[in-house]
Amino acid sequence: MALTPKERMQITRQPMRERDGAARSQDFSEVNEGFTAEVARLEAERCLRCKDAKCIAGCPVGIDIPAFVAHVADGDLHAAADVLLRDNALPGITGRVCPQEEQCEQRCIRGKGAGCSVAVGHLERFVADWARTQSDAVAPPREPTGFRVAVVGSGPAGLTAAGELARRGHGVTVYEALHAVGGVLRYGIPNFRLPNEIIEAEVERLTAAGVEIVTNVVVGTTLTVDELMQEEGFDAVFIANGAGLPVFMGIPGEDLIGVYSANEFLTRVNLMEAYRFPDADTPVVAAKRAVVIGGGNTAMDSVRTARRLGATEATLVYRRSRAEMPARKEEVHHAEQEGINFRLLCSPVQILANEAGWVRGIECVEMELGEPDASGRRRPMPVKGSEFVIECEVVIEAIGTRANPLLTQTTPDIVLNERGNIIVDEDGMTSKRGVFAGGDITRGAATVILAMGDGKKAAAAIDRYLTGVDAPAATI
Amino acid sequence: MFTIIRAEWLSPGVKRMRLRAPLVARHRQPGQFVILRVQETGERIPLTVADSDADAGTIDLIVKVVGKTTAMLCAKARGEAIADVAGPLGRPTELSSDGHAVLIGGGVGTAVIYPLAHALRSLRNRVTAIIGGRTREFIVLEEELGAAADEVLPCTDDGSYGFQGTVADRLSNLIACAEEPIDTVYAAGPVPMMRAIADLTRPYAIRTIVSLNPIMVDGTGMCGGCRVNVGGETKYACVDGPEFDAHEVDFAALANRLTAYRVQEQLARERYDSKCALEVSRH
Ligand SMILES: Cc1cc2nc3c(=O)[nH]c(=O)nc-3n(C[C@H](O)[C@H](O)[C@H](O)COP(=O)(O)OP(=O)(O)OC[C@H]3O[C@@H](n4cnc5c(N)ncnc54)[C@H](O)[C@@H]3O)c2cc1C
Ligand SMILES: Cc1cc2nc3c(=O)[nH]c(=O)nc-3n(C[C@H](O)[C@H](O)[C@H](O)COP(=O)(O)OP(=O)(O)OC[C@H]3O[C@@H](n4cnc5c(N)ncnc54)[C@H](O)[C@@H]3O)c2cc1C
Ligand code: FES
Numbered sequence: 001m002a003l004t005p006k007e008r009m010q011i012t013r014q015p016m017r018e019r020d021g022a023a024r025s026q027d028f029s030e031v032n033e034g035f036t037a038e039v040a041r042l043e044a045e046r047c048l049r050c051k052d053a054k055c056i057a058g059c060p061v062g063i064d065i066p067a068f069v070a071h072v073a074d075g076d077l078h079a080a081a082d083v084l085l086r087d088n089a090l091p092g093i094t095g096r097v098c099p100q101e102e103q104c105e106q107r108c109i110r111g112k113g114a115g116c117s118v119a120v121g122h123l124e125r126f127v128a129d130w131a132r133t134q135s136d137a138v139a140p141p142r143e144p145t146g147f148r149v150a151v152v153g154s155g156p157a158g159l160t161a162a163g164e165l166a167r168r169g170h171g172v173t174v175y176e177a178l179h180a181v182g183g184v185l186r187y188g189i190p191n192f193r194l195p196n197e198i199i200e201a202e203v204e205r206l207t208a209a210g211v212e213i214v215t216n217v218v219v220g221t222t223l224t225v226d227e228l229m230q231e232e233g234f235d236a237v238f239i240a241n242g243a244g245l246p247v248f249m250g251i252p253g254e255d256l257i258g259v260y261s262a263n264e265f266l267t268r269v270n271l272m273e274a275y276r277f278p279d280a281d282t283p284v285v286a287a288k289r290a291v292v293i294g295g296g297n298t299a300m301d302s303v304r305t306a307r308r309l310g311a312t313e314a315t316l317v318y319r320r321s322r323a324e325m326p327a328r329k330e331e332v333h334h335a336e337q338e339g340i341n342f343r344l345l346c347s348p349v350q351i352l353a354n355e356a357g358w359v360r361g362i363e364c365v366e367m368e369l370g371e372p373d374a375s376g377r378r379r380p381m382p383v384k385g386s387e388f389v390i391e392c393e394v395v396i397e398a399i400g401t402r403a404n405p406l407l408t409q410t411t412p413d414i415v416l417n418e419r420g421n422i423i424v425d426e427d428g429m430t431s432k433r434g435v436f437a438g439g440d441i442t443r444g445a446a447t448v449i450l451a452m453g454d455g456k457k458a459a460a461a462i463d464r465y466l467t468g469v470d471a472p473a474a475t476i
Numbered sequence: 477m478f479t480i481i482r483a484e485w486l487s488p489g490v491k492r493m494r495l496r497a498p499l500v501a502r503h504r505q506p507g508q509f510v511i512l513r514v515q516e517t518g519e520r521i522p523l524t525v526a527d528s529d530a531d532a533g534t535i536d537l538i539v540k541v542v543g544k545t546t547a548m549l550c551a552k553a554r555g556e557a558i559a560d561v562a563g564p565l566g567r568p569t570e571l572s573s574d575g576h577a578v579l580i581g582g583g584v585g586t587a588v589i590y591p592l593a594h595a596l597r598s599l600r601n602r603v604t605a606i607i608g609g610r611t612r613e614f615i616v617l618e619e620e621l622g623a624a625a626d627e628v629l630p631c632t633d634d635g636s637y638g639f640q641g642t643v644a645d646r647l648s649n650l651i652a653c654a655e656e657p658i659d660t661v662y663a664a665g666p667v668p669m670m671r672a673i674a675d676l677t678r679p680y681a682i683r684t685i686v687s688l689n690p691i692m693v694d695g696t697g698m699c700g701g702c703r704v705n706v707g708g709e710t711k712y713a714c715v716d717g718p719e720f721d722a723h724e725v726d727f728a729a730l731a732n733r734l735t736a737y738r739v740q741e742q743l744a745r746e747r748y749d750s751k752c753a754l755e756v757s758r759h
Contacts, residue, residue, distance in 0.1 A: 179559070218696055221564055245700070255703065255733060283737045404698065
């Protein structure tokens with residue numbers, strides 16, 4: 001029996017079960033425990049099933065949110081999963097890492113004013129986790145078309161494109177530079193937010209659908225794009241090699257021992273499993289006091305990882321205020337629960353050394369917010385004479401990345417913008433015929449869901465290109 | 477998996493291995509390296525490709541045992557396989573032509589300069605190789621270098637073989653009395669050696685290239701762990717190098733960063749050695 005809108009309005013947003021902050025900050029197991037079936041159903045009943053649902057437009061891949069939520073409310077999880085998977089190949093991942101509060105949930109009518117939006121992300125995760133335990137998920141592949149597509153990079157953009165192309169009957173080979181699959185999902189985002197099993201399950205689904213994955217191939221040096229097309233017999237290439245090179249601030253002391261880019265720190269811990277040293281061989285400097293610079297998801301992941309490696313004082317230094325922090329709200333909230341110190345409105349000046357060449361602290365200066373800058377955010381300005389020192393043994397810089405030139409250097413006919421990102425047209429095609437690109441390499445550092453959206457769009461365009469239906473013409 | 481098809485000891489603790497790695501073999505140029513992982517849970521370490529055969533699809537590595545990973549690698553025999561090999565990585569050497577090139581290898585650094593000898597020779601250079609080791613046993617690749625270089629000058633600390641003294645001392649002599657002026661020096665080895673070479677050639681303004689050996693992780697520019705300071709700029713050795721102008725390199729910072737994990741490295745090595753000892757006593 002359907003509830004009336006009034007009855008729906010009376011249900012309050014269901015909280016996510018979280019493991020206790022103190023306990024979980026000692027390990028790498030997942031923080032969120034997920035909804036129970038009962039809670040999911042209750043949360044789903046909160047959805048007002050708007051005729052003109054605004055949430056759909058807030059979703060970069062346009063998931064029919066009211067439809068899947070209604071199926072959850074009706075207890076038909078099969079149908080819910082079908083709706084989700086129609087538009088999103090990796091819902092178990094996006095349900096965990098999308099910035100929902102800036103996307104679907106921001107548009108939700110129930111979130112207006114003092115209200116709370118429907119927990120779309122948590123419901124998405126619930127359905128995806130349910131679907132993962134069902135074994136009948138693999139749809140039989142289409143009749144092979146005989147076309148072959150090479151995908152460069154196994155991050156969310158590459159994996160999504162691979163799945164979509166295989167579904168359409170094309171032969172797909174994914175080339176990955178590292179020894180493990182998943183891109184940032186694997187080496188960047190920690191287990192406590194996105195457990196490896198979830199990535200592995202997605203990858204298994206792909207290989208079951210016939211996708212071949214070849215690790216240890218750095219396209220550009222091990223094989224070039226031209227070789228893929230001319231010698232290896234691929235009919236099209238999708239480049240999704242991600243964002244790449246970490247940027248350092250350029251302050252004194254960055255070559256001391258104990259200074260890391262977030263990428264290195266997280267790669268050592270997540271990909272190389274340094275938290276298990278010496279059972280895994282790769283070490284990491286474990287500090288009692290760690291300072292992380294930045295305010296995004298990468299900074300949040302780094303500081304919470306440092307905490308789990310044993311830092312009793314784990315501090316985040318960010319030059320703007322909390323409102324400007326680009327990290328997901330939930331991560332900021334979790335970091336607070338885990339006892340992370342926030343030093344907002346301050347900026348690093350230099351990293352200080354002890355006699356042995358190790359980090360002993362970081363000098364910072366307080367900031368105040370001035371006039372809005374180009375990004376519309378108020379520009380932070382240093383306050384004269386406010387310098388102070390935070391003592392620490394490790395400093396992790398999480399201030400951004402720039403495009404990795406390894407591949408593009410060897411493919412000069414792919415046109416780049418001034419920041420080194422690949423320029424693509426509406427269909428995701430680059431200036432080189434038959435070569436498409438998407439994800440962070442075209443956008444600069446963005447999000448998982450946007451990378452997936454690019455992969456999906458490019459796969460559709462590649463399909464048209466190969467089969468000659470509305471073949472896109474190069475327009476760059 | 478990458479199969480070992482040949483493995484032989486060159487000197488105590490230095491092994492030459494031939495691996496099947498057709499894609500690497502096809503593209504590799506002198507000066508480039510691979511990153512490998514011996515097994516699951518293993519560390520990723522960089523090793524220079526000493527030689528390659530594109531037709532046979534093989535690459536040669538020359539590995540010196542210094543810690544757990546190199547010990548595990550060198551314990552492998554023909555027919556065994558290693559988990560991961562990625563490459564070729566790094567920029568190929570910018571080779572000079574029609575001049576006098578001096579190659580300097582200290583210890584396993586000799587493996588790093590070895591592939592340059594043939595390449596320089598085919599560009600019509602006169603090639604002199606100065607190679608050093610603690611004692612005679614530690615001089616590696618002398619014969620192989622001899623096949624490509626015009627002259628090979630071994631040096632030992634104790635004088636047990638060749639010149640008594642360091643490779644820098646030998647270079648100093650060569651600069652003083654070479655019949656042909658030296659155009660380019662290529663050096664690889666321990667940081668103090670490379671620094672000494674740089675200091676020696678600087679006053680003569682001899683073009684000097686060093687192959688740096690910072691700690692690496694991915695080898696693709698993604699982590700920045702391999703950063704070195706060259707001419708006041710931060711460079712990533714895995715993509716911008718590993719070779720740089722010796723006169724611009726901040727060797728002190730490099731030497732310092734190489735010690736970052738000394739305690740952990742020792743622990744890993746001891747655990748590994750005692751595990752091996754246990755296995756031996758069981759058999
Ligand atoms: C620590 C961290 C936390 C983040 N948290 C979030 C979050 O919570 N929510 C969110 O939406 N976004 C988050 N992001 C951003 C998000 O992860 C990225 O936008 C997304 O992963 C980009 O996907 P991609 O497929 O373009 O590239 P990537 O995920 O970067 O994958 C690229 C892959 O290509 C491989 N590769 C690179 N070069 C080559 C080559 N030459 N040949 C072969 N393979 C190559 C790389 O090894 C990598 O595996 C986070 C990013 C980081 C670093
Ligand atoms: C571009 C490059 C080319 C190289 N070529 C050769 C070669 O042809 N033959 C050879 O024998 N060695 C070579 N090396 C050095 C080799 O990588 C190290 O000896 C090896 O990583 C040591 O690993 P381990 O576990 O055995 O020793 P560990 O006990 O881990 O370390 C011993 C020492 O090796 C260095 N080291 C440790 N880990 C790394 C790492 N991940 N990357 C780089 N250095 C590290 C450190 O200085 C450390 O103190 C090269 C290094 C670089 C950067
Ligand atoms: S090894 Fe990671 S950037 Fe060079």
